[in-house]
Amino acid sequence: MIEFKKLTKSYDSKTKVVDQLDLVIKDGELVVLIGET
Incomplete structure (x- = not known):
């Protein structure tokens, strides 16, 4: 099992x-x- 909690991803700071x-x-x-894309 894989679990993510409150995952946030960005490619720049904005x-x-x-x-x-x-x-x-x-x-x-x-x-x-x-x-x-």
């Missing part, structure tokens, strides 16, 4: 691409995050 993500991925599950 642009957050993920903000406060809570996510649990159980064994055998496949998860894909898709966003703008």
Whole structure:
């Protein structure tokens, strides 16, 4: 199992691409995050 709590990701100091993500991925599950490019 993988668990994220309040995950925030940014590519610079101003642009957050993920903000406060809570996510649990159980064994055998496949998860894909898709966003703008």
